[in-house]
Amino acid sequence: MQTLVYLATCKENCSIRKISEATGISSGYLEQLMIPLRRAGLVEADRGVFGGYRLGRTGITCQDVLIASEGVFRPAPCKECQKNGLCKTHQIWSLLQTAVSDFSKEVLIEDLAAHLVDRGTGGGI
Amino acid sequence: MKISTRGRYGLRLLVDIAEHAEDDPIALSVVAKRQKLSEKYLQQVALLLTRGGFLTSVKGSGGGYLLKEKPDQIMIYDVLDLLEGSITFEEESDGENAIEEVLRLHFYRPLDEQVKRAFAGLTLADVTHAAWFTYMI
Numbered sequence: 001m002q003t004l005v006y007l008a009t010c011k012e013n014c015s016i017r018k019i020s021e022a023t024g025i026s027s028g029y030l031e032q033l034m035i036p037l038r039r040a041g042l043v044e045a046d047r048g049v050f051g052g053y054r055l056g057r058t059g060i061t062c063q064d065v066l067i068a069s070e071g072v073f074r075p076a077p078c079k080e081c082q083k084n085g086l087c088k089t090h091q092i093w094s095l096l097q098t099a100v101s102d103f104s105k106e107v108l109i110e111d112l113a114a115h116l117v118d119r120g121t122g123g124g125i
Numbered sequence: 126m127k128i129s130t131r132g133r134y135g136l137r138l139l140v141d142i143a144e145h146a147e148d149d150p151i152a153l154s155v156v157a158k159r160q161k162l163s164e165k166y167l168q169q170v171a172l173l174l175t176r177g178g179f180l181t182s183v184k185g186s187g188g189g190y191l192l193k194e195k196p197d198q199i200m201i202y203d204v205l206d207l208l209e210g211s212i213t214f215e216e217e218s219d220g221e222n223a224i225e226e227v228l229r230l231h232f233y234r235p236l237d238e239q240v241k242r243a244f245a246g247l248t249l250a251d252v253t254h255a256a257w258f259t260y261m262i
Binding site: 001002005006022023024062075076087088089091092093095096098099100102103104107111112115116119 | 126127128132133136137140201205212222223224225227228230231232235236239240242243244247252253
Protein backbone atom coordinates (compact mmCIF):
# COMPACT_ATOMS: atom_id res chain seq x y z
CA MET A 1 0.00 0.00 0.00
CA GLN A 2 2.76 2.42 0.96
CA THR A 3 4.62 1.68 -2.22
CA LEU A 4 1.59 2.28 -4.41
CA VAL A 5 0.68 5.52 -2.65
CA TYR A 6 4.25 6.72 -3.06
CA LEU A 7 4.38 5.77 -6.74
CA ALA A 8 1.14 7.66 -7.30
CA THR A 9 2.89 10.84 -6.19
CA CYS A 10 5.79 10.35 -8.60
CA LYS A 11 5.78 11.88 -12.06
CA GLU A 12 8.59 9.72 -13.38
CA ASN A 13 9.76 6.19 -12.88
CA CYS A 14 10.92 5.51 -9.36
CA SER A 15 13.89 3.39 -8.41
CA ILE A 16 13.66 0.82 -5.66
CA ARG A 17 16.22 2.88 -3.74
CA LYS A 18 13.99 5.96 -3.85
CA ILE A 19 10.92 4.03 -2.78
CA SER A 20 12.92 2.44 0.01
CA GLU A 21 14.02 5.85 1.28
CA ALA A 22 10.46 7.15 1.31
CA THR A 23 8.79 4.13 2.86
CA GLY A 24 11.53 2.75 5.06
CA ILE A 25 10.96 -0.68 3.51
CA SER A 26 14.19 -2.52 2.67
CA SER A 27 15.14 -2.81 -1.01
CA GLY A 28 15.21 -6.58 -0.85
CA TYR A 29 11.71 -6.76 0.57
CA LEU A 30 10.43 -4.18 -1.94
CA GLU A 31 11.70 -6.34 -4.80
CA GLN A 32 9.63 -9.19 -3.40
CA LEU A 33 6.55 -7.02 -2.93
CA MET A 34 6.78 -5.86 -6.54
CA ILE A 35 6.45 -9.37 -7.96
CA PRO A 36 2.71 -9.88 -7.22
CA LEU A 37 2.00 -6.20 -7.87
CA ARG A 38 3.53 -6.47 -11.36
CA ARG A 39 1.72 -9.70 -12.03
CA ALA A 40 -1.57 -7.97 -11.17
CA GLY A 41 -0.69 -5.09 -13.50
CA LEU A 42 -0.72 -2.58 -10.66
CA VAL A 43 2.88 -1.55 -11.29
CA GLU A 44 5.03 -1.55 -14.40
CA ALA A 45 8.80 -1.51 -14.60
CA ASP A 46 11.38 -0.27 -17.08
CA ARG A 47 14.99 -1.31 -17.17
CA GLY A 48 17.94 0.92 -17.85
CA VAL A 49 19.20 4.32 -16.80
CA PHE A 50 15.75 5.87 -16.59
CA GLY A 51 14.27 2.64 -15.41
CA GLY A 52 12.22 2.05 -12.33
CA TYR A 53 8.67 1.49 -11.29
CA ARG A 54 5.46 3.38 -11.99
CA LEU A 55 1.76 2.69 -11.53
CA GLY A 56 0.36 0.27 -14.08
CA ARG A 57 -2.91 2.15 -14.50
CA THR A 58 -5.15 4.76 -12.96
CA GLY A 59 -8.08 4.01 -10.72
CA ILE A 60 -6.29 1.47 -8.52
CA THR A 61 -8.21 0.86 -5.31
CA CYS A 62 -6.93 -0.26 -1.92
CA GLN A 63 -8.76 -3.51 -2.48
CA ASP A 64 -6.79 -4.13 -5.70
CA VAL A 65 -3.55 -3.74 -3.78
CA LEU A 66 -4.63 -5.85 -0.83
CA ILE A 67 -5.86 -8.68 -3.01
CA ALA A 68 -2.71 -8.63 -5.15
CA SER A 69 -0.36 -8.68 -2.19
CA GLU A 70 -2.24 -10.60 0.51
CA GLY A 71 -4.99 -12.42 -1.31
CA VAL A 72 -8.68 -12.07 -0.54
CA PHE A 73 -9.28 -10.90 3.03
CA ARG A 74 -10.61 -13.75 5.14
CA PRO A 75 -10.92 -12.89 8.81
CA ALA A 76 -11.36 -16.53 9.85
CA PRO A 77 -10.08 -19.74 8.26
CA CYS A 78 -13.58 -20.98 7.49
CA LYS A 79 -12.83 -22.09 3.96
CA GLU A 80 -11.78 -25.52 5.11
CA CYS A 81 -14.50 -25.76 7.72
CA GLN A 82 -17.12 -28.29 6.72
CA LYS A 83 -19.81 -26.67 8.80
CA ASN A 84 -19.96 -23.52 6.68
CA GLY A 85 -23.66 -23.84 6.07
CA LEU A 86 -24.48 -24.71 9.66
CA CYS A 87 -22.11 -22.61 11.69
CA LYS A 88 -23.82 -19.43 12.78
CA THR A 89 -20.64 -17.62 13.70
CA HIS A 90 -19.56 -17.99 10.07
CA GLN A 91 -22.06 -15.26 9.21
CA ILE A 92 -20.23 -12.87 11.51
CA TRP A 93 -17.03 -13.38 9.56
CA SER A 94 -18.91 -12.84 6.30
CA LEU A 95 -20.21 -9.55 7.64
CA LEU A 96 -16.70 -8.47 8.59
CA GLN A 97 -15.32 -9.58 5.24
CA THR A 98 -18.01 -7.69 3.31
CA ALA A 99 -17.52 -4.53 5.35
CA VAL A 100 -13.79 -4.55 4.68
CA SER A 101 -14.04 -5.31 0.98
CA ASP A 102 -16.89 -2.82 0.38
CA PHE A 103 -14.87 -0.09 1.98
CA SER A 104 -11.47 -0.85 0.48
CA LYS A 105 -12.82 -0.96 -3.07
CA GLU A 106 -14.07 2.61 -2.66
CA VAL A 107 -10.73 4.10 -1.67
CA LEU A 108 -8.44 5.07 -4.54
CA ILE A 109 -4.66 5.02 -4.20
CA GLU A 110 -4.66 8.33 -6.10
CA ASP A 111 -6.84 9.94 -3.45
CA LEU A 112 -4.53 8.78 -0.69
CA ALA A 113 -1.59 10.10 -2.70
CA ALA A 114 -3.35 13.47 -2.97
CA HIS A 115 -3.34 13.71 0.83
CA LEU A 116 0.39 13.13 0.77
CA VAL A 117 0.92 15.77 -1.90
CA ASP A 118 -1.23 18.24 0.08
CA ARG A 119 1.31 17.97 2.87
CA GLY A 120 4.17 18.48 0.48
CA THR A 121 5.60 15.11 1.44
CA GLY A 122 5.00 13.25 -1.80
CA GLY A 123 7.87 11.80 -3.73
CA GLY A 124 9.29 13.11 -6.94
CA ILE A 125 7.23 16.29 -7.05
CA MET B 126 -6.46 -8.60 10.79
CA LYS B 127 -7.20 -12.23 11.46
CA ILE B 128 -9.67 -13.37 14.08
CA SER B 129 -7.82 -15.64 16.49
CA THR B 130 -8.87 -19.05 17.73
CA ARG B 131 -9.90 -17.35 20.95
CA GLY B 132 -12.27 -15.05 19.09
CA ARG B 133 -13.79 -17.85 17.05
CA TYR B 134 -14.16 -20.32 19.92
CA GLY B 135 -15.46 -17.61 22.23
CA LEU B 136 -18.29 -16.75 19.88
CA ARG B 137 -19.18 -20.38 19.31
CA LEU B 138 -19.32 -20.83 23.08
CA LEU B 139 -21.71 -17.89 23.46
CA VAL B 140 -23.88 -19.00 20.53
CA ASP B 141 -24.03 -22.53 21.95
CA ILE B 142 -25.01 -21.33 25.42
CA ALA B 143 -27.58 -18.92 23.97
CA GLU B 144 -29.15 -21.69 21.90
CA HIS B 145 -29.30 -24.24 24.69
CA ALA B 146 -29.99 -21.94 27.61
CA GLU B 147 -32.68 -23.06 29.98
CA ASP B 148 -32.61 -22.10 33.62
CA ASP B 149 -29.75 -24.44 34.43
CA PRO B 150 -26.13 -23.54 33.83
CA ILE B 151 -24.40 -25.32 30.96
CA ALA B 152 -21.24 -27.31 31.64
CA LEU B 153 -18.29 -26.67 29.36
CA SER B 154 -17.83 -30.41 28.87
CA VAL B 155 -21.25 -30.48 27.16
CA VAL B 156 -20.40 -27.52 24.92
CA ALA B 157 -17.02 -29.08 24.10
CA LYS B 158 -18.69 -32.26 22.95
CA ARG B 159 -21.42 -30.48 21.00
CA GLN B 160 -19.05 -28.06 19.25
CA LYS B 161 -16.15 -30.52 19.00
CA LEU B 162 -13.83 -28.06 20.73
CA SER B 163 -11.22 -28.65 23.40
CA GLU B 164 -12.71 -28.29 26.89
CA LYS B 165 -9.41 -26.98 28.27
CA TYR B 166 -9.40 -24.22 25.72
CA LEU B 167 -13.05 -23.40 26.35
CA GLN B 168 -12.23 -23.00 30.05
CA GLN B 169 -9.77 -20.25 29.24
CA VAL B 170 -12.20 -18.50 26.92
CA ALA B 171 -15.05 -18.84 29.41
CA LEU B 172 -12.92 -17.24 32.10
CA LEU B 173 -12.23 -14.29 29.83
CA LEU B 174 -15.90 -13.95 28.90
CA THR B 175 -16.85 -14.10 32.60
CA ARG B 176 -14.36 -11.39 33.51
CA GLY B 177 -15.61 -9.35 30.58
CA GLY B 178 -19.16 -9.51 31.90
CA PHE B 179 -20.74 -11.75 29.25
CA LEU B 180 -21.02 -14.99 31.26
CA THR B 181 -21.79 -15.92 34.84
CA SER B 182 -20.08 -18.92 36.38
CA VAL B 183 -22.02 -21.25 38.68
CA LYS B 184 -19.87 -23.44 40.91
CA GLY B 185 -20.59 -26.87 42.32
CA SER B 186 -22.23 -29.97 40.96
CA GLY B 187 -24.61 -29.10 38.16
CA GLY B 188 -22.50 -25.98 37.74
CA GLY B 189 -21.47 -24.35 34.52
CA TYR B 190 -22.09 -21.11 32.70
CA LEU B 191 -25.05 -18.86 32.01
CA LEU B 192 -25.31 -15.76 29.87
CA LYS B 193 -25.07 -12.73 32.10
CA GLU B 194 -27.54 -10.77 29.97
CA LYS B 195 -30.29 -11.71 27.54
CA PRO B 196 -28.91 -12.53 24.06
CA ASP B 197 -30.51 -9.40 22.59
CA GLN B 198 -28.48 -7.31 25.04
CA ILE B 199 -25.13 -8.82 24.09
CA MET B 200 -23.41 -6.89 21.30
CA ILE B 201 -21.28 -9.01 18.96
CA TYR B 202 -18.86 -6.14 18.38
CA ASP B 203 -18.21 -5.83 22.13
CA VAL B 204 -17.65 -9.58 22.47
CA LEU B 205 -15.12 -9.57 19.63
CA ASP B 206 -13.46 -6.48 20.99
CA LEU B 207 -12.93 -8.28 24.31
CA LEU B 208 -11.83 -11.60 22.84
CA GLU B 209 -9.46 -10.08 20.32
CA GLY B 210 -8.17 -7.24 22.46
CA SER B 211 -9.47 -4.98 19.71
CA ILE B 212 -10.77 -5.51 16.21
CA THR B 213 -9.19 -2.57 14.49
CA PHE B 214 -6.80 -2.18 11.59
CA GLU B 215 -5.43 1.16 12.73
CA GLU B 216 -2.13 0.85 14.51
CA GLU B 217 -0.19 3.80 15.75
CA SER B 218 3.51 3.28 15.69
CA ASP B 219 6.31 5.46 16.94
CA GLY B 220 8.16 7.20 14.20
CA GLU B 221 5.67 6.47 11.45
CA ASN B 222 6.51 8.12 8.16
CA ALA B 223 4.26 10.49 6.21
CA ILE B 224 2.88 7.72 4.00
CA GLU B 225 2.03 5.49 6.95
CA GLU B 226 0.27 8.40 8.60
CA VAL B 227 -1.82 9.13 5.50
CA LEU B 228 -2.79 5.46 5.26
CA ARG B 229 -3.68 5.32 8.93
CA LEU B 230 -5.80 8.49 8.92
CA HIS B 231 -7.42 8.12 5.51
CA PHE B 232 -7.72 4.38 5.10
CA TYR B 233 -7.35 2.27 8.25
CA ARG B 234 -9.20 4.60 10.62
CA PRO B 235 -12.27 5.09 8.38
CA LEU B 236 -12.13 1.35 7.63
CA ASP B 237 -12.43 0.63 11.36
CA GLU B 238 -15.40 3.01 11.56
CA GLN B 239 -17.02 1.18 8.66
CA VAL B 240 -16.58 -2.18 10.42
CA LYS B 241 -18.05 -0.71 13.59
CA ARG B 242 -21.06 0.58 11.65
CA ALA B 243 -21.53 -2.81 10.00
CA PHE B 244 -21.73 -4.43 13.43
CA ALA B 245 -23.83 -1.70 15.04
CA GLY B 246 -26.85 -3.17 16.76
CA LEU B 247 -25.91 -6.76 15.92
CA THR B 248 -26.62 -8.88 18.99
CA LEU B 249 -26.09 -12.49 19.98
CA ALA B 250 -29.84 -12.99 19.51
CA ASP B 251 -29.56 -11.91 15.84
CA VAL B 252 -26.84 -14.49 15.27
CA THR B 253 -28.76 -17.34 16.88
CA HIS B 254 -31.88 -16.49 14.90
CA ALA B 255 -31.78 -17.71 11.35
CA ALA B 256 -33.63 -14.59 10.18
CA TRP B 257 -30.53 -12.47 10.35
CA PHE B 258 -28.18 -14.50 8.27
CA THR B 259 -30.48 -15.55 5.48
CA TYR B 260 -30.42 -12.06 4.01
CA MET B 261 -26.65 -11.88 4.42
CA ILE B 262 -25.98 -14.59 1.88
